[in-house]
Amino acid sequence: MINVRTTAAELLGVSPPGPNRVATAGERAILWLGPDEFLVVGPLDDSVDLTGDSVVDVSANRTTIELAGPHARDVLEKGMPIDLHPRAFGPGRCAQTLLARAQVILRQLDDEPTYHVLVRGSFAPYLAAWLVDASKEFV
Known part of the structure; x- marks a missing residue:
């Protein structure tokens, strides 16, 4: 299991938003889509290590x-x-x-x-x- 809140905060530098909310981190926006489901919108940053996390590129x-x-x-x-x-x-x-x-x-x-x-x-x-x-x- 992955603690989505901890993982998102570590990966993106901002805690995930609550229901139907948006959190921003620089040029990135994190949209709450459902429990444990978020959409990150913004430029692709190769410095973010997504290895081992449940992340799918839906660009x-x-x-x-x-x-x-x-x-x-x-x-x-x-x-x-x-x-x-x-x-x-x-x-x-x-x-x-x-x-x-x-x-x-x-x-x-x-x-x-x-x-x-x-x-x-x-x-x-x-x-x-x-x-x-x-x-x-x-x-």
Whole structure:
């Protein structure tokens, strides 16, 4: 067994975040995906020794779409079942959810708000087109 909290803290220099939270360490962000499951987003650092740990490189698994501006929340709420009100979901939060029926990981970066939508590459063109269509009323 591996103590994920100790291992993550030793490997990345930051303790893993709590449920639906994001912890940052320099250019890296650690997203809580579930009990004992975290996604580390950021540049690959060869100095981190992952030998013997339960770590899988999923770099090619997802594409990141950035959505920002005063109506970003409104656009996302059109196709997402979770509450994005600032009291419920703000900077430093993340969630696995559906957006326009596509499975995504959503992360809010700041109060602008700026969001990163991590989606499987095969769904990215569909989701990008959906986001463009959903944002037309705000242009």
